[in-house]
Amino acid sequence: MDSEELTEQETALYDRQIRVWGVDAQRRLSKSHILVSGMKGTVVEFCKNIVLAGVGSLTLIDDSPVNEEAVIANFLIPLGENDCGGKSLAEACRDALKEFNPMVRVSVEKGDLSTFEGDFFDKFSAVVVSGCSLATKKLINEKCRKRLKQIAFYTVDCRDSCGEIFVDLQSYTYTQKKLDETIERQLQYPSFEEAVSVPWKALPRKVSKLYFALRVLEKFEEVEERKLGEVSIEDLQSALKLKKEICDGQSFNEVNVPDSLLERLLQCNKEHPPVCAILGGILGQEVIKAISGKGDPLKNFFFFDAVDGKGVIEDISAQNSGV
Amino acid sequence: MASDQELEPIKNAKVLMVGAGGIGCELLKTLALSGFTDIHIIDMDTIEVSNLNRQFLFRQSHVGQSKAKVARDAVLRFRPQINITPYHANVKDPEFNVDFFKQFNVVLNGLDNLDARRHVNRLCLAADVPLVESGTTGFLGQVTVHIKGQTECYECQPKPAPKTYPVCTITSTPSKFVHCIVWAKDLLFAKLFGDKNQDNDLNVRSSDSANSSESAEDVFERRKDEDIEQYGQRIYDHVFGYNIEVALGNEETWKSRNRPKPIYSRDILLDKPFHQNGNLNKDSETDDASSVSAMVCLGLKNPQDIWSLVENSRVFLESLKLFFTKRAKDVGNLIFDKDDQLAVEFVTAAANIRASSFGIPMHSLFEAKGIAGNIVHAVATTNAIIAGLIVIEAIKVLRNERNKLRMTYCLEHPSRKMLLMPVEPFEPNKSCYVCSETPLSLEINTSCSKLRDFVEKIVRNKLGMNFPLIMHGSALLYEVGDDLEDDMVANYAANLEKVLAELPSPVTGGTMLTVEDLQQEFTCCINIMHREEFDEEKEPDGMVLSGWIQARTAENGERSAVTNGESTSKSSNTAVLEEENDEIEIITTEVSVIPSGAKRKLAEISVDSNSVNSLAASDLVSKKSLDHGDGNNAVVMIDDEELEGIKKKRLR
Structure with a gap:
């Protein structure tokens, strides 16, 4: 890392946060490049946070049109202005995000991320995907993993009052402060595919029930060829049936995946804005930690449920299971 | 959650936000x-x-521009x-009275200081409107809910008092950089550029200070026709040279301390020709006074x-000179402001020179600004x-x-x-003087303390009242308001200067005073107990208020983070969440409120207690991490018994 100094302008703008993470971290942030795909409410919150924090660049992917549904939890685009001059959702978001911090380059990439060649990803320090299918999550995650360069991979999704973040930092080394000592630590992360393949029975007791419920819905959407969140209470019976099959297949006790929770998740498929703010905040902090190498990164799932108010970290990996 | 029926209470609600800053946006x-x-949103x-x-x-x-107004326009886009509805105003303004608060279904605080939080708490209690209170510092934050009669009010748990330093540490025996900052900011800066009528302990107290104090006062006045460069050097030599020499004369002080070294400007600057590598000579009348910078x-x-x-x-x-040449208008009424570049430069330089004299490591302007401005991360x-x-x-x-x-x-x-x-x-603290109307007790020497001392030290500073009214039975002793008759104003002014026992309605041991704030619609009763003597060091106010628990000022920083950068820099285990806080107070010594002994059992351990404001949870976590630091995933456990203990204290 070279020792360029921050400019006077940067020092003045970032004063309060430099007091939190230091000049070095700020310098690393300003040299980082972030890719996001899927301009959902959680991602919009996340983008705001890292543009304010002062990353080097941010690239947005989402060709979908701007419509009422798309901006329900989006403060970058005026509600009611559905047209936006024929711009895609990503383009409309780009224009608003640019204003938050003139020192960050915000740009749009057109196309479907899952069709991009592997070397496209080399430009980025971190990749965040939202609102995509189980297969796409796995695919993008694997593309990132195959590169020589370490690329941090995240997924973030909000279903009504519940949310989930997944983190894959591959093999990650960072410094940890403990009682005034600084020690170097290393963490091994599983890929998304590896993590969700860990038999449920082998997981530690008291893993958040949201983890299981969200896997059932994800699988349900895959089987039914739906997009993420394209479900309703009408699907309850089929979803419960699928849940039973999955649990039986793994000899896993069904009570760990309460019907009431699945019912709640199916009842409303919109993003709840306060939950988006919370997920976007936690994810922003995680990406800042990963880039700056400062602070304990979360491994490897985070769940929030507005109903009980808990924000919980779960380690879903073979290492942490009875396998 | 978003069925139409469920959205109804949200759509119909009228909410008040106080603060349009970090949390507010x-x-x-x-x-x-x-x-x-x-x-509706208020921010001054x-x-x-x-x-x-x-x-x-x-x-x-x-x-x-106004935060409240710009925030409104941005969100309407x-x-x-x-x-x-934006209000570019102070929430303590009289227009925001109980009737104003009553129109809202809920009040949401995103404030940056204790004073305003206490004020809003009282108005919410008086108006019976639920309050959601919040705070952040760095990666830590908290949200609490206060509903009259059902949950704790914001003041049920005492708040950590702002960190204060003994006067003699600041004036004579600094041992940390923060002491030098407080000296530079609250004493030297205030003396040179602030209100001349303010009390100021700048001159070192030597044994003959009584005789010399009058002549010492004059030192800081610029003499008639005195060249500004000369004046600056004279001040420099006086505070860093002469005053240190005087202090060194007091041998007793230095027996167990390192002796400071007097510094004179001629020794530092004379042999080094003054190189201009900035744009000093480019000065012109067009300079914007607010952007003047010695750097x-x-x-x-x-x-x-x-x-x-x-x-x-x-x-x-240079900064002293710039104040007198470019900002002459401001001199005499400046108050230190962390966003005033020239003020920060002056305070940094003065603190560093003093630090150098006392063998304390010097700091950068960035760090000094954080400490002086109490900048919370x-x-x-x-x-x-x-x-x-x-x-x-x-x-909910x-x-x-x-x-x-x-x-x-x-x-x-x-x-x-x-x-x-x-x-x-x-649940509400039954001995809370704010929401439970529990009487307080005040030990005071009624035959020598004046009503003025009581108003300033107790009613304003301790009870946080802005528009107080003081009654002894039905006799009105004092009142603040805009609509008072002239003779009443004169009457109250005369009362202020009287000792308690000689008031028209004498206040002595056994008297019960009623103190009321008309704006906050908050009343409390104070039992007066006469006491002859007070310990000058431990009870500098000359009076001791008790009856509710005020947190002890923590020395070790674990829970003291309110006040200055030094303690917040101790990172994760400190708390107290204020986005920014501009004051470091100096008082002569410790807080003079006696804990009532009614301290709750859990106060030592956890989330509950020592104040909602102190993020006790992270204290607990930090303590436990010493025991359980299991290395592998840094997950820290709270013992279940402790959580059980907490549960028992919970509402219902």
Whole structure:
């Protein structure tokens, strides 16, 4: 890392946060490049946070049109202005995000991320995907993993009052402060595919029930060829049936995946804005930690449920299971 | 959650937000997205450059404008159909009275100081409107809910008092850099550029101070026709040279301390010709007074650099000169402001020269500014999370889901796997003088303390009242208000100067006084107990208030983070969440309020207690991490028994 100094302008703008993470971290942030795909409410919150924090660049992917549904939890685009001059959702978001911090380059990439060649990803320090299918999550995650360069991979999704973040930092080394000592630590992360393949029975007791419920819905959407969140209470019976099959297949006790929770998740498929703010905040902090190498990164799932108010970290990996 | 029926209470609600800063911007945005349609927002501040890294509704072009108004306009751009009413005003203004508060269904605080929080708490109690309170510092944050009669009020748990330093540590025996900052800011800066009529302990107290004090006063006045350079050097030599020599004369003081070294400007600067590498000579009448900078004049660029003694001395003299030449209008009524570049430069230089004299390591302007301005670390992400949590609680309040209310702590390190930790709210503290009307006791020497001392030290400072009214039975002793008759004003002014026992209605041991704040609609009773003598060091106010528990000023920083950069820099285990806080107070010594002994059992351990404001949860976590530091995943556990203990104290 070279020792360029921050400019006077940067020092003045970032004063309060430099007091939190230091000049070095700020310098690393300003040299980082972030890719996001899927301009959902959680991602919009996340983008705001890292543009304010002062990353080097941010690239947005989402060709979908701007419509009422798309901006329900989006403060970058005026509600009611559905047209936006024929711009895609990503383009409309780009224009608003640019204003938050003139020192960050915000740009749009057109196309479907899952069709991009592997070397496209080399430009980025971190990749965040939202609102995509189980297969796409796995695919993008694997593309990132195959590169020589370490690329941090995240997924973030909000279903009504519940949310989930997944983190894959591959093999990650960072410094940890403990009682005034600084020690170097290393963490091994599983890929998304590896993590969700860990038999449920082998997981530690008291893993958040949201983890299981969200896997059932994800699988349900895959089987039914739906997009993420394209479900309703009408699907309850089929979803419960699928849940039973999955649990039986793994000899896993069904009570760990309460019907009431699945019912709640199916009842409303919109993003709840306060939950988006919370997920976007936690994810922003995680990406800042990963880039700056400062602070304990979360491994490897985070769940929030507005109903009980808990924000919980779960380690879903073979290492942490009875396998 | 978003069925139409469930959205109804949100759509119909009228909410008041107090504060449009770090939390406020996020909160206003999240409220608008969540379907709120009638939001009122009060903030007295204008926008600064250092806000822009997190207060995302503001742009460079808005610097100097009202936060409340710009925030409103920014949110209306994406939700044009909702109503937002901004007030560019202080929440303590009389227009925001109980009737004003009564029109709201819920009040949401995103404030940066204790005073305003206490004020809003009292108005919410008086108006019987639920309050959702919040705070952040760095990665830590908290949201609490206060409903009259059902949960704790904001003042049920005492707040940590601002960190204070004994006067003699500041004036004579500094041992830390923060002592030098307090000296430079609260004494020297105030003396040279502030109100001349203020009390000031700047001159060192030597044994003959009584005789010399009058002549010493004059030292700081610029003499008639005195050249500004000469004046600066004279001040320099007086405070860093002469005063240190005088202090050295007091041998007793230095028996167990390192002797300071007097510094004179001629020794530092004479043999080094003064190189102009800045733009000092380019000065012109067009200079904007607010952007005057000694650093720029001297060619010093990086605020992260630690200047040499020579550089500090030059900055000291240059900034002093600039105040008298470029900002002469301000001299005599300046109050230190962390956003005043020239003031920060002067204070940094003065603190560093003093530090050098006392063998204390010098600091960069960036660090000095943090300490002097009590700058609390702030990032956008924590504010966004806290704002989300506030909205979640506000919705529960509006839906009347009282048993689902939670206080939530946002932690930096997970506790029982949780980064966001909800805790059930506590019931009201029965001995809270604010929400339970429990009488307080005051020990005071009624035959020598004046009514004025009582008003300033107790009614204003300790009880946080702005418009007090003091009664002894039915006799009115004192009152503040705009609509008083002239003879009453004269009467009260005369009363202020009388000792308690000689008031028209004498106040002596056994008297019960009623003190009321008309704006806050808050009344409390004080039992007066006569006491002859007080310990000058331990009870400097000459009076001791008791009856509710005020937190002890923590010396070790674990829970003291309110006040200055030094303690907050101790990071994760400190707390007290104020976005910014501009004051360091000096009082002669410790806080003089006696804990009543009615301290709750859990006070030592946990989330509950020592104050909602002190993020006790992270204290607990930090203590436990010593025991359980298991290395592998840094997950820290809270013992179940402790949690059980907490539960027992919970509401219902």
